[in-house]
Amino acid sequence: MDMEADRDTFLLAVGGGITTDIGAFTASIYFRGVDFALVPTTLLSQVDAAIGGKNGVNLDGYKNVLGVIRQPSFTLICPQFLKTLPQSDIKGGLAEMLKTLILKDREGYCKAASLLKRGYTLDELAPYISRAAAIKAQIVESDQFEIGDRKLLNLGHTFAHAIEKESGIPHGEAVAIGIVLAARLSVKLRILASQEANTIEEDFIKIGLETKSPLKPELLFSSMKRDKKRSGDSISFILIERIGKCVIYPVQIARLEEALYDLS
Ligand SMILES: NC(=O)c1ccc[n+]([C@@H]2O[C@H](COP(=O)([O-])OP(=O)(O)OC[C@H]3O[C@@H](n4cnc5c(N)ncnc54)[C@H](O)[C@@H]3O)[C@@H](O)[C@H]2O)c1
Known part of the structure; x- marks a missing residue:
């Protein structure tokens, strides 16, 4: 809201599975859904979390209690991100x-x-x-x-x-x-x-x-x-x-x- 994001805002989530989950979930519910895309930067998110459209977040310590299924406009997988991954x-x-x-x-x-x-x-x-x-x-x-x-x-x-x-x-x-x-x-x-x-x-x-x-x-x-x-x-x-x-x-x-x- 502070950044004046509106219905035409495009959200790009760049990061591991936590970031792509939170980014995709937020985009899915903001103004009943704005377009989004994912750039997963961990191996787990490249082969799993950023694929499939399950966008969930935890509530009170319980996993994925809030969530939607919604697909991104695209998912960009670049293995070179993994160079710095522990x-x-x-x-x-x-x-x-x-x-x-x-x-x-x-x-x-x-x-x-x-x-x-x-x-x-x-x-x-x-x-x-x-x-x-x-x-x-x-x-x-x-x-x-x-x-x-x-x-x-x-x-x-x-x-x-x-x-x-x-x-x-x-x-x-x-x-x-x-x-x-x-x-x-x-x-x-x-x-x-x-x-x-x-x-x-x-x-x-x-x-x-x-x-x-x-x-x-x-x-x-x-x-x-x-x-x-x-x-x-x-x-x-x-x-x-x-x-x-x-x-x-x-x-x-x-x-x-x-x-x-x-x-x-
Ligand atoms: N939506 C789904 O279908 C789905 C499927 C599997 C897992 N998940 C979720 O994914 C999450 C786990 O994802 P994860 O393993 O990517 O963990 P993560 O997002 O916590 O990332 C692991 C750590 O790596 C760091 N990091 C990210 N990219 C990096 C890079 N290129 N170089 C160095 N450090 C980097 C992050 O800051 C973090 O500290 C869990 O919350 C899990 O519930 C979702």
Whole structure:
């Protein structure tokens, strides 16, 4: 208001996921919505937060309580911003990037993992950032309101939310652990070959991502059973059939409890 922004104002949000979320949310509600665009500057925002039109902010410490779904005019992704990003933030973004490749692109995942294991330049990383962003954009385009395929983007997140909440470790690290646990659960339920789960875990270890839950199985279970994706006596998980193909799969609470003792 102080800057005399009116209905024709165009808002450009440049920054990490927090900035793009707040910028996009503000633009979406100001004068019932002004045009906006996003320039994400962290890896996590380039492959995830700035794509998909979910624009939310927290309220009284509760995540994304206020929010809208509204798409930007454009999202400009420039990997050179990542030059100054701390390694801990890079790791969080890598977990989300690899997650998206595991969902839909086996070859992309294998190539990205081998690059990350041997060390890389930003120019070498750029095609995988672009690929992960494109896959997320495609999924969102086909299912903006998360009725079907968009749910796949939650791979590893049911584990991750519980781990994050109970241990306080950063979201990206928790997502990496969550993906490995989802792979192990997929093997237990005979959906995924154990060799594929080993590949993911070994890749993540060599890349420097966390793979082991810091929580005792009973704490992990008690936190997970309160997950919002619970419906009656089962929780809807995203499980891996093979690298490049994932499915939505309801798992009985009792079966989950039993499996967690073997996985942790
Ligand atoms: N809207 C969505 O769909 C969606 C999806 C995933 C995550 N999110 C949200 O994204 C947020 C996390 O995003 P994030 O990981 O980008 O965190 P962030 O926005 O907090 O940025 C991390 C840190 O990096 C700094 N930074 C940003 N760009 C930099 C650069 N180029 N060089 C050096 N430092 C830089 C920031 O100032 C900040 O201190 C969370 O609030 C999460 O809820 C939203």
